[in-house]
Amino acid sequence: ISPMSVSILVGQQVTFTSTTSGGYPPYTYQWFLNGNPVLGAASNTWTFTPTTSGIYYVCLKVTDAKGNTAQSDTARIVVSTVPVGGYSIPIQQSTSAKPLTLHIALLTILTALFITIKQKTRRKNRQ
Template sequence: TTIGGTTSPNPGTYTYTAGSMVQVTAIPYTNYKFDYWELDGANVGSTNPYTVLMDKNHMLKAVFSAIPPLTVSINPLSASIRVGQSVTFTSTVSGGYPPYSYQWFLNGNPVSGATSNTWTFTPTTSGIFYIHLKVTDDKGNTAQSDAARIVVSTVPVGGYSIPMQAPTKTEPILPYIAVITTLTITITKIRNKTKRRR
C-alpha cells in the first residue's frame, strides 16, 4: 500500500494456488480516502474490495490520498440595509467528508430552521448584527465561517416616499391657429498524492 491506509489481508507476500481468486480490501486511515488500485503497475480502477485472478505472480497496490480539512466561507461579509429589507447569504464548503449539514447563527445564537447552504436575513429592528455559518461533515468534523457584519438602519420618519407630479393645467382652446413645431431627440444606450508500495 501507499501511505494513508492499509489492506485486508495486510500488506505482505502470499502464496495462492494457480487459478484461484483473491479478494483484497482497501482501508483508508482517518483523513485519507481510497483512490484506486494498481495491479502490476497499471491502474485497474477503484472497485473496493478488488478481486485478483492468480493466473501468474502479481503485485497489487492500494493508492490513497489525503482529504483536505473541512472549510466554509459565506458571502457577503458586510452589508448595510434598512429595517424590513433583506440580505441573502450563500456558502462555499470544501474538504471533509460529504454530505454536509448546516446551521446559521445570528449574534452567536442558532437560527431555528436555518439549516441549508443559504439563508435570507430580514431584520425587524435596527442595529448591528453578526451572522456566521457552522458546517458539520459526515464524520462529525466541524468548521465555522468568518462572521458577516450587517448594519441595519431604521426607515426614515414618515416611511418611504414616492414623488408625485402636479397635474398639468389645461388651457382653454382659443379661436386662433397656432404654429406647431416638433423636436425629435434620439437617445442611444454597453491534488498531491504520496505513494508507498505495500
C-alpha cells in the same frame, strides 16, 4: 460566507450563501445570528429580514459526515431605520390682502377710464 459586510434598512432582506468543499459529504449547516442558532436555517443559504435596527453578526457552522466542523468568519450587518418624511413646511402668518385690493382698485379705474375714452372717440368719429 458572503456577503461579509452589508448595510440595509429595517424590513429589507439580505441572503447569505456558503460554498463548502473538502471533508466528507453530506454536510449539515447551522446559521448563527448574534451567537445564537437560527431555527430552521440548515442549508448553505439563509435570508435575514431584520425587524429592528442595530448591528447583527452572522456566522455559519458546517459539519461533515464524519463530525468534523468548520466555522465561517463572522459577517456584520448594519441595519438602519427607514427614513420617514424628512420634509417640513413652515407655517407663517397670512399676508395682508391690501396690495391685491389696491391692484383691483387701479384696474377698475383704468377700465372705467378706457371705456370713457373709447365712447368719446366713437362719438367724435360719428360726427
